[in-house]
Amino acid sequence: MSKNCAVLDSSIGKKVIMAITGALLFGFLLSHLAGNFLMFCGAEAYNNYSHALVSNPLIYVAEFFLAAVFLGHIINGIILTVRNKKARPVEYAMTQSLGEKSIASQTMIWSGLIVFYFLVIHLVTFKFGTDVSPASADGVRDIYSLVVARFSEKIYSIFYIMCMIMLGFHLSHAIQSLFRTLGLSQPKYLAIIKVLSILTGIGIAAGYCIFPIYFGFIK
Ligand code: HEM
Numbered sequence: 001m002s003k004n005c006a007v008l009d010s011s012i013g014k015k016v017i018m019a020i021t022g023a024l025l026f027g028f029l030l031s032h033l034a035g036n037f038l039m040f041c042g043a044e045a046y047n048n049y050s051h052a053l054v055s056n057p058l059i060y061v062a063e064f065f066l067a068a069v070f071l072g073h074i075i076n077g078i079i080l081t082v083r084n085k086k087a088r089p090v091e092y093a094m095t096q097s098l099g100e101k102s103i104a105s106q107t108m109i110w111s112g113l114i115v116f117y118f119l120v121i122h123l124v125t126f127k128f129g130t131d132v133s134p135a136s137a138d139g140v141r142d143i144y145s146l147v148v149a150r151f152s153e154k155i156y157s158i159f160y161i162m163c164m165i166m167l168g169f170h171l172s173h174a175i176q177s178l179f180r181t182l183g184l185s186q187p188k189y190l191a192i193i194k195v196l197s198i199l200t201g202i203g204i205a206a207g208y209c210i211f212p213i214y215f216g217f218i219k
Contacts (some may be wrong), residue, residue: 006171014076017204020179021073022174028066033207039215043144051140074116081109082166104173104201118163125150148215157216161209168205172198 007013035053037086038046053059064142104111132149151157175197179185 011080014080015181017072017076018080019075019178021069022178024069025073026175028069029204030086033204035207036211038145039144039211043142046144046147047136047140047142050143054141056060070116074112077109077112104169105177108170108173110164113168114163115170118160118166121159126154147211148219151212151215154216157212160212164205164208166203167208170201171204172201175200186194 008017035049038049124159126143126146129146129150131146133145135141142198151160174186176193179193
């Protein structure tokens with residue numbers, strides 16, 4: 001194995017890959033959420049925004065990059081979890097009794113896999129789903145009506161909300177872990193980083209939940 005590959009295969013290398021891919025995914029989450037808010041500006045604004053995105057030739061590069069980042073994060077996350085389990089099959093009694101590890105930190109693989117499952121359903125529903133009304137003459141998909149139709153099915157909205165809570169749970173530990181991996185968490189800032197991480201998780205989950213709550217239960 002070359003020196004570079006050995007670094008990437010080490011647990012530290014894999015943690016750094018998790019941190020970089022996680023940060024990129026977080027950036028994607030923020031921009032996607034900002035775009036979703038155009039739903040409140042009406043069908044035309046949202047459909048035009050979505051059309052501008054998908055008709056840009058660079059979209060193929062962006063989608064390929066995003067898929068690679070997701071896969072890198074997921075595969076590394078699974079490898080790291082399996083390695084950690086093999087290295088320490090039983091938690092130290094001391095750590096358990098002190099309650100040092102939060103539930104979120106111990107269930108990262110499960111919250112992550114639920115987010116991954118959600119992603120597949122999300123793509124099948126919206127990206128590859130059958131539209132509820134035809135595209136306009138100039139080929140603009142009526143994605144707005146598709147989103148409203150899906151969210152008006154309460155069961156779909158509840159599933160969506162539960163998955164977003166899982167995403168928030170994942171992020172509530174992920175952000176603090178990211179700071180630690182990148183060596184940005186000095187002991188005196190640990191408490192504030194922890195609080196910010198939890199608030200970010202809650203904020204992202206709440207932001208994404210606004211849509212199923214509004215279109216599923218209020219409108
Ligand atoms: C948009 C969705 C996601 C975002 C924004 C995200 C973000 C992050 C971040 C920032 C970290 C901290 C990395 C570090 O320790 O420095 C992390 C950790 C982790 N993520 Fe994700 N993640 C997402 C989806 C997923 C998915 C789909 C999986 C599926 C397996 C996953 C599995 C994990 C695992 C297992 C860890 C802990 C790694 C470890 O410290 O041992 N994540 N995530």
